[in-house]
Amino acid sequence: MLARRHELLARYQDGRERVDQELAEHDPEVVERATEQWDASVVSKLGDADLAILGDVVTALTRIEAGTYGICTMCEEPISERRLVVLPEAATCVSCAGLVARTHSQGG
Ligand SMILES: [Zn+2]
Structure with a gap:
């Protein structure tokens, strides 16, 4: 940590x-x-x-x-260690980040 x-x-x-x-x-x-x-x-x-x-x-x-x-802010599941290595500032797990990205690309 x-x-x-x-x-x-x-x-x-x-x-x-x-x-x-x-x-x-x-x-x-x-x-x-x-x-x-x-x-x-x-x-x-x-x-x-x-x-x-x-x-x-x-x-x-x-x-x-x-x-x-290291806890996902959306689903409150632990974020995988691998994701944190790649992206130390990650606030969401991979699946939630995917959801957010999709929502963002639609909105606007
Ligand atoms: Zn999540």
Whole structure:
């Protein structure tokens, strides 16, 4: 579990670094503000994929703290170890993730 947490933190750092790089290309003033309003001003500058990963990583870290990490948030069954290795920030099991993906592709 500690290794997993370390991995998630590494991912989170990676995401933050990417955000910093994004911001570095912009106004220094924007960067200044971003440190205070990180989520608010940075969110719009990130790609959807990056954002989703960062959000999931933060959620996963929160769930480690709460002791609910590795449990599917939808069906409350344990998420397979294999899935967690591939996707440490996974919040749902494979079958629920499939359901969500299908729902998302239909909606819109
Ligand atoms: Zn599930």
